[in-house]
Amino acid sequence: MLINVPETVVADALRGMAAAHPELTVDVENRVIVRRDAPVAGQVALVSGGGSGHEPLHGGFVGPGMLSAACPGEVFTSPVPDQMVRAAAAVDSGAGVLFVVKNYTGDVLNFDMAAELAEDEGIQVAKVLVNDDVAVTDSLYTAGRRGTGATLFVEKIAGAAAREGRPLEQVEAIARRVNDGSRSFGVALSPVTTPAKGSPTFDLPAGELELGIGIHGEPGRERRPMMTSGEIAEAAVDAVLTDLAPRNPVLVLVNGMGATPLLELYGFNAEVQRVLGSRGVAVARTLVGNYVTSLDMAGASVTLCEIDEELLGLWDAPVSTPGLRWGM
Amino acid sequence: MLDADFFRRWMTATTALVDRDAERLTALDSPIGDADHGSNLQRGFTAVATALEKDAPDTPGAVLVLAGRQLISTVGGASGPLYGTLLRRTGKALGDAAEVSAEQLAEALRAGVDAVRTLGGAAPGDKTMVDALVPAVDALGDSFAAAGAAAAEGAEATTPLQARKGRASYLGERSVGHQDPGATSSALLFEALKETAGE
Numbered sequence: 001m002l003i004n005v006p007e008t009v010v011a012d013a014l015r016g017m018a019a020a021h022p023e024l025t026v027d028v029e030n031r032v033i034v035r036r037d038a039p040v041a042g043q044v045a046l047v048s049g050g051g052s053g054h055e056p057l058h059g060g061f062v063g064p065g066m067l068s069a070a071c072p073g074e075v076f077t078s079p080v081p082d083q084m085v086r087a088a089a090a091v092d093s094g095a096g097v098l099f100v101v102k103n104y105t106g107d108v109l110n111f112d113m114a115a116e117l118a119e120d121e122g123i124q125v126a127k128v129l130v131n132d133d134v135a136v137t138d139s140l141y142t143a144g145r146r147g148t149g150a151t152l153f154v155e156k157i158a159g160a161a162a163r164e165g166r167p168l169e170q171v172e173a174i175a176r177r178v179n180d181g182s183r184s185f186g187v188a189l190s191p192v193t194t195p196a197k198g199s200p201t202f203d204l205p206a207g208e209l210e211l212g213i214g215i216h217g218e219p220g221r222e223r224r225p226m227m228t229s230g231e232i233a234e235a236a237v238d239a240v241l242t243d244l245a246p247r248n249p250v251l252v253l254v255n256g257m258g259a260t261p262l263l264e265l266y267g268f269n270a271e272v273q274r275v276l277g278s279r280g281v282a283v284a285r286t287l288v289g290n291y292v293t294s295l296d297m298a299g300a301s302v303t304l305c306e307i308d309e310e311l312l313g314l315w316d317a318p319v320s321t322p323g324l325r326w327g328m
Numbered sequence: 329m330l331d332a333d334f335f336r337r338w339m340t341a342t343t344a345l346v347d348r349d350a351e352r353l354t355a356l357d358s359p360i361g362d363a364d365h366g367s368n369l370q371r372g373f374t375a376v377a378t379a380l381e382k383d384a385p386d387t388p389g390a391v392l393v394l395a396g397r398q399l400i401s402t403v404g405g406a407s408g409p410l411y412g413t414l415l416r417r418t419g420k421a422l423g424d425a426a427e428v429s430a431e432q433l434a435e436a437l438r439a440g441v442d443a444v445r446t447l448g449g450a451a452p453g454d455k456t457m458v459d460a461l462v463p464a465v466d467a468l469g470d471s472f473a474a475a476g477a478a479a480a481e482g483a484e485a486t487t488p489l490q491a492r493k494g495r496a497s498y499l500g501e502r503s504v505g506h507q508d509p510g511a512t513s514s515a516l517l518f519e520a521l522k523e524t525a526g527e
Binding site: 051073074075076077078079080081082104105106109110113135136141142143146194196197201202214216217218219221 | 354358359360361362363364367368371400401402403404405406407408409410447448490492493494495497498499500502
């Protein structure tokens with residue numbers, strides 16, 4: 001691993017981020033990344049956060065047209081309420097703050113506590129929960145569907161709505177629409193090695209893959225002998241389509257888990273587009289790359305988001321962050 | 329009767345046990361979690377020990393409230409709010425008495441465990457920390473030693489269960505056959521209590 005010691009990986013990365021991105025204010029000690037021009041008068045602010053190890057999510061999505069601030073936790077561990085309250089106070093212009101929360105028990109509990117504390121400080125807070133992963137059945141017997149690739153769609157589209165100056169309840173409603181229309185499914189070709197543990201979190205022999213994995217190195221629901229890119233695309237797209245029957249065009253995110261080369265991801269995207277075509281799903285826009293990663297895991301996830309004209313306009317709106325940039 | 333010093337020693341003993349077992353907790357968290365439970369709790373309880381040295385609260389309740397706040401501010405994940413709430417609510421239930429009885433501690437811990445169950449939504453049998461906490465509190469009426477043993481048994485009894493809350497629940501049936509790391513660390517809290525009481 002390209003690190004000094006496991007204890008300082010997050011702080012080291014934040015110092016490097018500060019050096020590379022003068023347009024961001026990176027508070028290494030308190031672990032908050034804020035756009036330098038915050039608070040922006042008249043605009044709702046978006047704050048997100050989560051465990052580290054998913055970069056560029058979330059810190060790499062801070063900037064005009066997307067997040068106002070991000071709170072990185074320890075590797076795969078949600079941040080603490082103190083970080084979120086500090087971030088909210090730094091970015092609130094008086095128009096209110098939207099917390100974008102991935103559905104994991106830790107993230108939910110810490111953001112809930114932070115929302116209460118921020119409201120005590122007079123900050124108006126709304127929350128949207130991202131839960132797009134169809135590999136987890138949303139039932140009383142699980143913690144509910146995980147938040148994965150749709151987080152990027154929610155942060156981009158709600159961020160554009162905030163930049164247009166829309167009020168908090170509208171930005172929140174748009175974020176919720178994006179999440180409701182999004183579903184994801186991921187596969188792993190290799191396990192993850194966390195800096196703290198130093199060895200793979202589970203044993204996955206070469207020649208086998210895990211279907212339905214999350215982004216924290218946990219194994220998936222099912223293990224199978226290695227499949228081709230085309231077969232994996234069919235499995236992933238069909239898993240998504242069991243829970244989403246789009247009548248409108250979709251946004252497609254073909255997301256790398258961290259250790260899969262772009263060459264393979266583009267090849268995989270060709271297969272995903274082929275399967276979508278054969279299932280009668282129209283594609284409005286496609287994004288390919290490593291956006292919601294899981295350290296050094298090899299593999300990919302597919303996220304579809306059913307959209308309308310309004311959401312497509314917000315998706316196409318300019319954005320300028322370290323991890324996503326177009327139109328400005 | 330138990331005074332603030334007893335509670336400080338309880339927290340220090342817990343810190344030592346978390347240090348001792350950190351690698352084991354992380355190992356248990358690997359197959360059904362994300363391999364960081366030991367290191368996360370170690371960070372939290374180290375902060376608790378430091379805070380209690382710097383600012384020595386003079387009532388049992390204040391010791392636990394301070395410890396709980398430290399955990400919420402330093403651990404993150406689900407463990408931070410859950411352990412933090414357990415200690416904070418227990419501390420609040422103890423009020424500002426300078427000394428409390430074992431019975432009062434048992435009653436306060438029950439309030440703390442109830443708060444954990446409300447916050448996390450877990451019931452006994454869901455393969456969570458609740459599976460160690462509930463039997464421990466039930467046994468606390470007998471002795472600290474009985475509570476320690478009940479917590480350890482409760483943690484071991486999570487092995488055949490299928491997880492219904494938290495990250496292990498994502499694995500469905502594949503979570504069966506692994507001891508729950510949260511229940512295991514919860515048992516340390518009661519092992520430390522037993523040690524502190526000299527039982």
